[in-house]
Amino acid sequence: MPRTLTLTSTPPLLPLMLRGALTSPLKRHPRPDAQAPRTQLLVPGTHITPSHLTAYERVCGFATGRPELPVTYPHVLGFPLAMRLMSERAFPLPLLGLVHTSIDITQQQDLSPTDTYELAVSVRELRPHRRGTEAVVGTELRTGDGDGAVWQSTSTYLARHRTSGATTEPRPEAPAPEPLPxxxxxxxxxxxxxxxxxxxxxxxxxxxxxxxxxxxxxxxxxxxxxxxxxxxxxxxxxxxxxxxxxxxxxxxxxxxxxxxxxxxxxxxxxxxxxxxxxxxxxxxxxxx
CATH class of the missing domain: 3.10.129.10 (Hotdog Thioesterase)
Structure with a gap:
């Protein structure tokens, strides 16, 4: 089980990005047996800042003043925690060059912008990829009453590097689907x-x-x-x-x-x- 580190607030992003940039040259050739750091970052008492939410809604095309959060907004709340984990020395992949390749979100209910939440982020695993190594990052938004996660996501980030060949087999080419209207x-x-x-x-x-x-x-x-x-x-x-x-x-x-x-x-x-x-x-x- 990962150890849980409780923070009083989400950290500022810019210093984390600078730290990740400085340590990236030391991580260009991750070992095949590299492991993800066994740490979960937790921020209880997470509140939504109305001005931050409104700015996000406007730039992304959501209607402002809605009674529920946009389904992608919790990702923005959790991103500084993911960056803290991926910029640490214990994280074996270089932060510079990481490519976000997919996201999977499950939202159990409408999320009110006036509620208080508990935010949790962890790097769940590293797995081999034919082009390098993938990091799987999990984010959860939980209610304060202990009912568990009301929003959770899994993001994959690819670090490209030379591989030894003992990686995930490339998928066979599927027929191109018909373009959507x-x-x-x-x-x-x-x-x-x-x-x-x-x-x-x-x-x-x-x-x-x-x-x-x-x-x-x-x-x-x-x-x-x-x-x-x-x-x-x-x-x-x-x-x-x-x-x-x-x-x-x-x-x-x-x-x-x-x-x-x-x-x-x-x-x-x-x-x-x-x-x-x-x-x-x-x-x-x-x-x-």
Whole structure:
């Protein structure tokens, strides 16, 4: 069982990012038997700051003043705790270059912005991948009355590095699915990454400016993956007891044009009028 470290508040993100950047060169070649740190970070008495919530709702396209939290908002609350764990020396993967590849969210009920919650984050496991190593990060939002998690997510982050071959076998190529019908076209401004960073606190340099993005191999700044899924879920209208699955396929360059498409429980984000897929997802209401 992981040990639990209780904090009085979530830590500021910028110092954690700087620490992660400084320690990343020491972690470029993780050992095949590297283990995840056995620590769960816990913040009881977590409150929602109205101005922070409103800024997040506006940049992601959610209606402001709603009686419930957006389904992706707890991820923003827990992200500083995930960053603290992944920036520590005990975490064997380099923070710089980690790629968010998927998120799976289960929300048991509508979450009131006026309630008090308990926030818990842990790195559940490291697992081999054909392109490197994946870190699996779990986040839970719990009610103060001890009823357990009302919101939980599992995120996977990929650290690319050379592998010995003893990794997950590549999946066979599946036939390309039929494109979903387009429902909206969005022009994304060049400052979108900075606006989302101001609302979320995630100031990864790949999202902020073309110059800082080029240092990491991108021709321009790219949109935050969690902005893309939040914007799609705002358009989808996801709320209530729900299960959300999303996979990040390709970066969205800024500025740029994207197409939101959806049919039934499925949605996707594509490049402009083309067929390149940036994001796929599925929304399943929970019953019973």
């Amino acid at each position: 387009p429902l909206a076209h969005w022009d994304l401004s060049g400052d979108l990454g900075r606006r989302y960073a101001a609302a979320s606190g995630d100031r990864n340099p790949i999202h902020l400016h073309p110059l800082t993005a080029r240092a990491f191999g991108f021709p321009r700044a790219i949109a935050h993956g969690m902005w893309t899924v939040a914007r799609c879920l705002a358009e989808f209208g996801a709320r209530g007891p729900v299960h959300v699955q999303a996979q990040f396929k390709a970066p969205v360059l800024l500025p740029g044009k994207v197409t939101y498409a959806a049919k039934g429980p499925s949605f996707e984000l594509r490049a402009g009028q083309g067929q390149r897929i940036h994001l796929t997802g599925r929304v399943t209401p929970l019953t019973g």
